[in-house]
Amino acid sequence: METEIIKIGQDCVSSEDEKGLMRAGEILRMGGLVAFPTETVYGLGGNALNPEVSVKIYAAKGRPLDNPLIIHINKFEDIYQIVKEMPEAAVKIGEAFWPGPLTMILYKAEKVPYETTGGLDTVAVRFPSHPAARKLIEYGGGFVAAPSANASGKPSPTRAKHVVEDMDGRIEMIVDGGEVGIGVESTIIDMTVEPPRILRPGYITQEMLERVLGEVAIDVTMMRDDSGEAPRAPGMKYRHYAPSGSLVIVEGEPGQVADYINAQADLDNKAGEKTGILGTREQLEQYHADVIKCIGSREDEAAVARNLFAALREFDEEKVTKIYSESFPTQGLGQAIMNRLLKAAGHCVVKV
Ligand code: TXA
Numbered sequence: 276m277e278t279e280i281i282k283i284g285q286d287c288v289s290s291e292d293e294k295g296l297m298r299a300g301e302i303l304r305m306g307g308l309v310a311f312p313t314e315t316v317y318g319l320g321g322n323a324l325n326p327e328v329s330v331k332i333y334a335a336k337g338r339p340l341d342n343p344l345i346i347h348i349n350k351f352e353d354i355y356q357i358v359k360e361m362p363e364a365a366v367k368i369g370e371a372f373w374p375g376p377l378t379m380i381l382y383k384a385e386k387v388p389y390e391t392t393g394g395l396d397t398v399a400v401r402f403p404s405h406p407a408a409r410k411l412i413e414y415g416g417g418f419v420a421a422p423s424a425n426a427s428g429k430p431s432p433t434r435a436k437h438v439v440e441d442m443d444g445r446i447e448m449i450v451d452g453g454e455v456g457i458g459v460e461s462t463i464i465d466m467t468v469e470p471p472r473i474l475r476p477g478y479i480t481q482e483m484l485e486r487v488l489g490e491v492a493i494d495v496t497m498m499r500d501d502s503g504e505a506p507r508a509p510g511m512k513y514r515h516y517a518p519s520g521s522l523v524i525v526e527g528e529p530g531q532v533a534d535y536i537n538a539q540a541d542l543d544n545k546a547g548e549k550t551g552i553l554g555t556r557e558q559l560e561q562y563h564a565d566v567i568k569c570i571g572s573r574e575d576e577a578a579v580a581r582n583l584f585a586a587l588r589e590f591d592e593e594k595v596t597k598i599y600s601e602s603f604p605t606q607g608l609g610q611a612i613m614n615r616l617l618k619a620a621g622h623c624v625v626k627v
């Protein structure tokens with residue numbers, strides 16, 4: 276299949292943009308697949324209410340069939356068509372954070388196919404804020420299933436070129452809207468349990484949700500892999516975000532972290548490995564390795580989140596075989612950053 280790539284502006288207001296998105300919407304209505312930017316990461320969209328389309332999405336990603344998709348809507352009231360019941364608390368967080376990077380899990384209405392929910396009686400719903408995503412959902416029929424547009428297991432795409440790497444030839448169209456703003460996927464909160472429980476941390480933090488909801492729990496498997504429990508978001512159980520090289524997170528006082536990483540990289544180099552370091556601007560000058568990547572300043576967590584997946588992909592491009600990363604505090608947005616890093620590293624953390 277030939278994949279068409281169209282470029283649109285950041286706020287997609289030109290008539291060219293409009294025409295392109297209408298065509299993309301038409302592809303979705305006809306049962307095709309279109310990758311598009313959202314405020315978090317690029318999504319791989321298809322009609323959420325057509326079971327055959329969901330099957331095509333799994334195939335394009337190489338994704339296991341028990342890993343459910345998120346349904347994207349463009350109007351708050353549309354959620355009532357796809358959920359069985361809408362608890363008061365869900366209305367509250369919808370009003371507080373939608374449109375935006377938050378996904379709610381609720382009991383599904385009958386018309387949502389089990390193919391889309393991976394066989395579950397619950398459905399994940401998200402109302403994104405990105406202007407191109409919103410138009411595409413509208414033109415595409417209102418209910419767009421969209422997992423992140425990466426091949427299963429790879430870091431989520433934050434630029435159109437990442438989508439091209441993984442999806443070229445597998446889908447009808449890629450809408451290139453430039454670099455995304457947030458860079459980690461939406462926060463997922465399960466609203467079918469009491470207290471509501473975060474299954475995947477994101478830009479909307481536990482603290483922000485607690486301000487609206489009161490107590491909010493977190494899935495114990497989010498930050499550790501030794502709980503003996505299975506993650507409640509099926510997708511979180513798979514090896515994920517992983518670069519091809521092995522990744523080790525090093526935690527400790529900055530000087531000691533640098534000493535440890537440099538010594539390890541030195542040994543690795545002697546053993547014929549290609550080494551890489553993922554560090555913050557404040558510490559970058561202390562490192563020695565084949566490839567050193569700056570993920571941003573420690574003072575700017577939003578930049579760290581935005582750069583994380585692109586940096587992991589770049590290590591692959593440069594064929595780095597051993598990667599070391601600094602560690603980050605786990606409050607606020609740091610919870611999402613560390614959750615993704617830990618998964619990418621297969622929870623391999625060294626404390627120095
Ligand atoms: O920011 C995002 O959420 C992006 C953009 C494209 O919107 N989408 C995204 O989708 O990250 P995906 O499919 O890569 O991740 C969805 C996660 C998976 O871990 C999946 O297991 C979980 O949501 N999920 C979906 N439906 C669920 C359900 N009914 N119950 C529990 N977890 C669910």
Ligand code: MG
Pocket residue numbers: 422423431
């Ligand atoms: Mg994903």
